[in-house]
Amino acid sequence: MKIRIKNLKQNVHEYLRLAGMNKHDADMLTELVIEQEMIGNQFSPVGELSGKHARLIDNIENTSEEVVVQKPALQLIKGNGRLAPLITADHLDEVIQKAKKQGIYALGIYDSTYNDFFDVICRRIAAKDCVAIIVENGGPQGVLPYGGKRDVTGTNPISYGIPTHNYPMVFDAATAMHAYGRIAQAKENREKLPDNAYVDKKGIITTDPHKAYAVLPFGGFKGFAINLLIDVLSGALVRDKSGLDQPLDSQRYLGTLIIVIDPEAFGNIKDFKDATTKLAKDIMAVPPVNPSQPVRIPGFRGSRRLAEFKKKGFVEIEDREWKKFSQALDKVKKT
Numbered sequence: 001m002k003i004r005i006k007n008l009k010q011n012v013h014e015y016l017r018l019a020g021m022n023k024h025d026a027d028m029l030t031e032l033v034i035e036q037e038m039i040g041n042q043f044s045p046v047g048e049l050s051g052k053h054a055r056l057i058d059n060i061e062n063t064s065e066e067v068v069v070q071k072p073a074l075q076l077i078k079g080n081g082r083l084a085p086l087i088t089a090d091h092l093d094e095v096i097q098k099a100k101k102q103g104i105y106a107l108g109i110y111d112s113t114y115n116d117f118f119d120v121i122c123r124r125i126a127a128k129d130c131v132a133i134i135v136e137n138g139g140p141q142g143v144l145p146y147g148g149k150r151d152v153t154g155t156n157p158i159s160y161g162i163p164t165h166n167y168p169m170v171f172d173a174a175t176a177m178h179a180y181g182r183i184a185q186a187k188e189n190r191e192k193l194p195d196n197a198y199v200d201k202k203g204i205i206t207t208d209p210h211k212a213y214a215v216l217p218f219g220g221f222k223g224f225a226i227n228l229l230i231d232v233l234s235g236a237l238v239r240d241k242s243g244l245d246q247p248l249d250s251q252r253y254l255g256t257l258i259i260v261i262d263p264e265a266f267g268n269i270k271d272f273k274d275a276t277t278k279l280a281k282d283i284m285a286v287p288p289v290n291p292s293q294p295v296r297i298p299g300f301r302g303s304r305r306l307a308e309f310k311k312k313g314f315v316e317i318e319d320r321e322w323k324k325f326s327q328a329l330d331k332v333k334k335t
Contacts, residue, residue: 002314002316003315005313008046009030009031009034013030015332028085029085032085038305039303040305044318045117047324050325065109069108073105076109077108077110079111079112081112084109085116087109088109096130096260103262104259110239111239112254112256113251119299122159125260126168134256137154137246138174140246141153141154143216145217146220146221153228155180156174156227157175163273164276167304169297170298170299175226177197178198184209187209198213198214200212234257235255238257280300
């Protein structure tokens with residue numbers, strides 16, 4: 001269904017405020033949710049506010065983060081349970097400014113929640129003519145090591161944003177074959193899971209979401225090696241918990257590492273964007289195997305969606321996702 005962006009912002013903001021979030025945090029999270037909804041995602045951030053994002057609502061205590069390491073080119077923040085997306089959004093301008101001063105800047109976050117919204121954050125960084133690389137030890141466990149039967153690491157997403165003269169190149173995905181949350185989604189929609197991706201407790205491939213216990217890493221042993229690197233970079237490196245040390249009953253001990261690079265530190269920004277723009281055009285000019293599926297650049301489709309919805313003033317949300325959100329909003333209004 002089509003919903004006015006202005007009205008959707010009001011509804012999401014009302015939901016967050018009624019759930020107990022302070023105005024500053026509700027303002028920031030609303031913008032993140034709406035922007036991600038317009039860009040598009042496998043999971044609707046509006047529809048999942050009471051589901052996938054329930055962890056955000058469950059951790060809305062008005063706690064404050066603290067900077068525990070401050071160096072010229074890096075900063076480490078202890079979240080003290082504050083939501084990682086809010087910490088990221090609060091410090092993003094400072095991180096970009098310091099990257100432009102130093103050439104590169106790294107922000108680590110620990111003792112916090114899932115971060116999410118990496119697509120949005122990478123676009124904001126790319127809009128400032130910087131390159132973004134973001135990783136998160138997304139857990140607790142759920143991904144098997146290559147050739148094994150027991151899950152050790154999380155789905156450990158990686159995201160990047162690269163500026164061009166047109167749309168930014170933006171990629172955001174788990175290093176698991178598919179998102180772990182797809183299990184719950186398949187149960188809810190009464191669908192089968194993709195084949196050759198999920199396993200039961202015996203390590204046997206299954207498409208039954210009621211039997212699925214863990215997910216395989218993408219790309220076999222190479223994909224698991226990348227998954228492992230991300231677990232270290234956004235776990236042990238930033239003082240958070242890695243692998244089996246992440247408690248199953250908590251969504252708090254998840255780390256994030258954000259690296260921002262200023263291309264102008266290496267040379268003229270126009271030359272850089274000339275090169276990335278040509279690269280994108282060269283790739284899109286490649287003849288597709290299937291004429292109905294042209295070769296695409298990651299992030300361009302989301303940019304077109306974002307521009308279109310902003311121009312028209314409304315966003316399209318699947319009916320079932322809007323129903324879920326409306327029911328959640330009605331529920332908090334009654335409590």
